[in-house]
Amino acid sequence: MRPTTKDLAKAAGVSLATVDRVLNGRSGVRQKTVDAVNEAITRIGFERNQVAATLARQRGYRFGFVVPRSGDEFLSVIVKHISEFDQASRAEMIQTKIVRIDEHDPHRAARTLSRLSADEYDGIAIMAPETPQIRDALYRMRERGIQTVAIISNQQEEDDQSFVGIDNVAAGATAGRLMARFLGNRSGDILVLAETMQSRDSLERRLGFDRVMSPGYPQFHALPTLETHGYPERTNLVLKNALAAHPDIVGLYIMGSEARAAIECARQLKPDGKLITIAHERTPSTEQALRDNTLDALINQDPGHIVRSAIRTLRAKCENRETLASQERIRIEILISENL
Amino acid sequence: MRPTTKDLAKAAGVSLATVDRVLNGRSGVRQKTVDAVNEAITRIGFERNQVAATLARQRGYRFGFVVPRSGDEFLSVIVKHISEFDQASRAEMIQTKIVRIDEHDPHRAARTLSRLSADEYDGIAIMAPETPQIRDALYRMRERGIQTVAIISNQQEEDDQSFVGIDNVAAGATAGRLMARFLGNRSGDILVLAETMQSRDSLERRLGFDRVMSPGYPQFHALPTLETHGYPERTNLVLKNALAAHPDIVGLYIMGSEARAAIECARQLKPDGKLITIAHERTPSTEQALRDNTLDALINQDPGHIVRSAIRTLRAKCENRETLASQERIRIEILISENL
DNA sequence: CTGTTTTTGAGGTGCGTACCTCAAAAACTT
DNA sequence: AAGTTTTTGAGGTACGCACCTCAAAAACAG
Structure with missing residues (x-):
C-alpha cells in the first residue's frame, strides 16, 4: 500500500497538521521540523496522491x-x-x-x-x-x-x-536542408519571406536556414529576407518585384506563420517554373497548398x-x-x- | 457550480443509489429508469468528476x-x-x-x-x-x-x-515520395529491405511505397522486397548479392524496425555512390546513422x-x-x- | 388477492488530502 | 521567572463519488 499523509506523520514523528504545513509550504514551521518531514518523505517513499489532492482542493x-x-x-x-x-x-x-x-x-x-x-x-x-x-x-x-x-x-x-x-534555429535549418535537397542539382536564387525581421522567431529561422545553405550549397544564393508586415498587397508587391529583379529564382521559403498571400502568389508562379516552396505551420490554407503541390513541404509545430x-x-x-x-x-x- | 451526482438524482427524480447504479452500469434497474437518468444527465449537463471517482474507486x-x-x-x-x-x-x-x-x-x-x-x-x-x-x-x-x-x-x-x-500505407508512401525527391533527376534501381513480408506492416509499407513510385517516377525501378528475417549475416548476404546483380542501385529503403545490419552495409557503400537511404523508427543506431549521413531520412512514430x-x-x-x-x-x- | 420477485430508496462508510480552528507546548525575550 | 512569540497537535469538515446493506415499495405471477 502506498504511504499516506498519515503514515508520513507517524514516520516523521509529527502530527498531520504539521505534515500538511510542510507539504503545502505553509509558514510557521521550524526548519528543523521541515527537514525531519522531508527526510521521512524520502525514507518511506511518500508520494502525494494528486487525485485526492485535487479533489480536496x-x-x-x-x-x-x-x-x-x-x-x-x-x-x-x-x-x-x-x-x-x-x-x-x-x-x-x-x-x-x-x-x-x-x-x-x-x-x-x-x-x-x-x-x-x-x-x-x-x-x-x-x-x-x-x-x-x-x-x-x-x-x-x-x-x-x-x-x-x-x-x-x-x-x-x-x-x-x-x-x-520549438527551436526556431533548428526549424530554419530543417527548412534549409529540405530546400537544398529538393532542389537537387539545380542552382539559382532563393527568396526568403517574413512578416517582420524584428521578431526573434524570424531571425532565428533565418539564421538556421543560412547555416545550412551558406556552407553546404554554394550553388544556391538565399536573398535578403523580404518583409510583408502581414499585408497581402505588400506581399504581392515585394514578391513581384523580387521575381522581376532576380529571374533565376528556384526556391521560396515562407518563414512567417501567415502564408496565405505568399502561397497564392506561388500558386500562380508554380506551373511554369519548378519553384520549390516551403512554409511553416499547418493551417487550412497551407494544408491545401501541400495537397495541390503548391507547397513542397511544411515545417510544423503541433x-x-x-x-x-x-x-x-x-x-x-x-x-x-x-x-x-x-x-x-x-x-x-x-x-x-x-x-x- | 458543476452538477454533482446529488443534483443528478434530484433532476432525475430518483435516489443517489439509483444514479450510482446507472452510472456504473450495475444491474437491477428498469430500462425506463435508466432512460430517465440518462435524459437528466444530458438535460442538466452532468459530467462525472473523474478525480473524485478514481479516488473513491x-x-x-x-x-x-x-x-x-x-x-x-x-x-x-x-x-x-x-x-x-x-x-x-x-x-x-x-x-x-x-x-x-x-x-x-x-x-x-x-x-x-x-x-x-x-x-x-x-x-x-x-x-x-x-x-x-x-x-x-x-x-x-x-x-x-x-x-x-x-x-x-x-x-x-x-x-x-x-x-x-500509424497508417503504414501512408508511411510507405511518405518514404517513397522522399526517396524520389531526394534522388532528383537521377535514375536507377531501388532496393527494398524487410525482415519478412509475412507481416502486414511490411506489406502495407511496400504498398504505399509503390503507390507513389510506380505511377509518378518511371525513371526509378523498385526491386522486389528482400527479406532479412532479422539476421545480420543474411542481411549482408542479400544486400551484397543484390548490389552485384544490379549495378545501377541508387536508393535503399529499409522497411523493418531493425535497421542496424542494413545501415552498416549502407555505411560501407555510401562513400562512393550517392545512395539515398531511408529507414524507419528512431533508435540509437538510426539516429547515429542520420547524423553521420548514412541515412538521408528516417520515418518515425513517436x-x-x-x-x-x-x-x-x-x-x-x-x-x-x-x-x-x-x-x-x-x-x-x-x-x-x-x-x- | 396473495405471494414472489424485481426495483428503488435511505443511509452509511471510506478514499487521501486540503484547510480551518483552537488550545497546548515549546522556544525565545527581557 | 514571567511574559511573549512561535511552533505544534488534536480534531474537525469537506470534496464527489464508489460501494455496501437493509428495508420499503413497486411490479409481476399465479
Whole structure:
C-alpha cells in the first residue's frame, strides 16, 4: 500500500497538521521540523496522491492563455485547440480561458497582464513577442504566485521548464536542408519571406536556414529576407518585384506563420517554373497548398501538443513537480502531402 | 457550480443509489429508469468528476503492455518508455506492467493472454502480429471485461478507438515520395529491405511505397522486397548479392524496425555512390546513422506518444468515454539530421 | 388477492488530502 | 521567572463519488 499523509506523520514523528504545513509550504514551521518531514518523505517513499489532492482542493486549476488580439491563421488554430482542450479537461477539473492582448502596444499589453490576479488564475501561458514591458509583467506575475510559461515564442533565455515550443534555429535549418535537397542539382536564387525581421522567431529561422545553405550549397544564393508586415498587397508587391529583379529564382521559403498571400502568389508562379516552396505551420490554407503541390513541404509545430504541454507544464509547476521531458518536447515536424 | 451526482438524482427524480447504479452500469434497474437518468444527465449537463471517482474507486488503473519476448532495437525503446511512464504516473494511480509473449508461437502467446485476468488488469495494450489465435484471445479478453487496444501493428480492421499507431500505407508512401525527391533527376534501381513480408506492416509499407513510385517516377525501378528475417549475416548476404546483380542501385529503403545490419552495409557503400537511404523508427543506431549521413531520412512514430496514447485510450474505455481524437493521432514523422 | 420477485430508496462508510480552528507546548525575550 | 512569540497537535469538515446493506415499495405471477 502506498504511504499516506498519515503514515508520513507517524514516520516523521509529527502530527498531520504539521505534515500538511510542510507539504503545502505553509509558514510557521521550524526548519528543523521541515527537514525531519522531508527526510521521512524520502525514507518511506511518500508520494502525494494528486487525485485526492485535487479533489480536496476543491477548485481544480484555472489557467489562462494570453494570445495576441489580432492574429494570423495559425493563431486561430491555436485558439481552436485551447477551447477544445478546455472542453475535454473539464472532467479533470481544469479550466482554461483565453486572454487577448494588444501585441502592438507593449504598455497596454503589460497592463492587461498586471490585472491578472492569483485569485483568478493559477497559471498563465503566454504567446507574445518579447519586450521589456512583457518581461517585467511576467516577472511580477510570478511574484504574485502565478505560474507562467511562454509558448511558441520564447521569452528571453528561460529555462526548459518555462518554454513550450520549438527551436526556431533548428526549424530554419530543417527548412534549409529540405530546400537544398529538393532542389537537387539545380542552382539559382532563393527568396526568403517574413512578416517582420524584428521578431526573434524570424531571425532565428533565418539564421538556421543560412547555416545550412551558406556552407553546404554554394550553388544556391538565399536573398535578403523580404518583409510583408502581414499585408497581402505588400506581399504581392515585394514578391513581384523580387521575381522581376532576380529571374533565376528556384526556391521560396515562407518563414512567417501567415502564408496565405505568399502561397497564392506561388500558386500562380508554380506551373511554369519548378519553384520549390516551403512554409511553416499547418493551417487550412497551407494544408491545401501541400495537397495541390503548391507547397513542397511544411515545417510544423503541433498546436494541440503545444496547448496540452503548456497546461501540463503549468500544472506541474503548481504542484511543484518536474515534467516528463520527453513528453513536453515539441517536435519540428516535416509534412509533405503523404504524411498529412 | 458543476452538477454533482446529488443534483443528478434530484433532476432525475430518483435516489443517489439509483444514479450510482446507472452510472456504473450495475444491474437491477428498469430500462425506463435508466432512460430517465440518462435524459437528466444530458438535460442538466452532468459530467462525472473523474478525480473524485478514481479516488473513491480506491484502486486506480492497472494496465498491461503485451510485447514480444525477443525484439529489435525499436522494441527496447518502447519498453523504456513504458517504464518511464509507469514511474511518472504513479501519482495518478496508474500502474503499468509489461507482459512478454512468444511472438513465434501463436498458441503459447494466446495461452499467456488467456491467463490475464480482470482481477489483475483493467486494460491491455498489445503489440503483436495478427494471428487467428491472438485475435481470438483478445476477443475473449474483452468478454472477461478487460479493455484492449492494439499498438503499432493493427489487429484486423479495428475501429479507431482500438488501434494506436500509424497508417503504414501512408508511411510507405511518405518514404517513397522522399526517396524520389531526394534522388532528383537521377535514375536507377531501388532496393527494398524487410525482415519478412509475412507481416502486414511490411506489406502495407511496400504498398504505399509503390503507390507513389510506380505511377509518378518511371525513371526509378523498385526491386522486389528482400527479406532479412532479422539476421545480420543474411542481411549482408542479400544486400551484397543484390548490389552485384544490379549495378545501377541508387536508393535503399529499409522497411523493418531493425535497421542496424542494413545501415552498416549502407555505411560501407555510401562513400562512393550517392545512395539515398531511408529507414524507419528512431533508435540509437538510426539516429547515429542520420547524423553521420548514412541515412538521408528516417520515418518515425513517436514511441513515447504511442505508450501514453495507449494508456489514455484504455483509460477512456474503462471510464466509458471518448478520447480526444487529435491527441491520439500518431504522426508519421519525417526526421532528418536537422530536426532530430 | 396473495405471494414472489424485481426495483428503488435511505443511509452509511471510506478514499487521501486540503484547510480551518483552537488550545497546548515549546522556544525565545527581557 | 514571567511574559511573549512561535511552533505544534488534536480534531474537525469537506470534496464527489464508489460501494455496501437493509428495508420499503413497486411490479409481476399465479
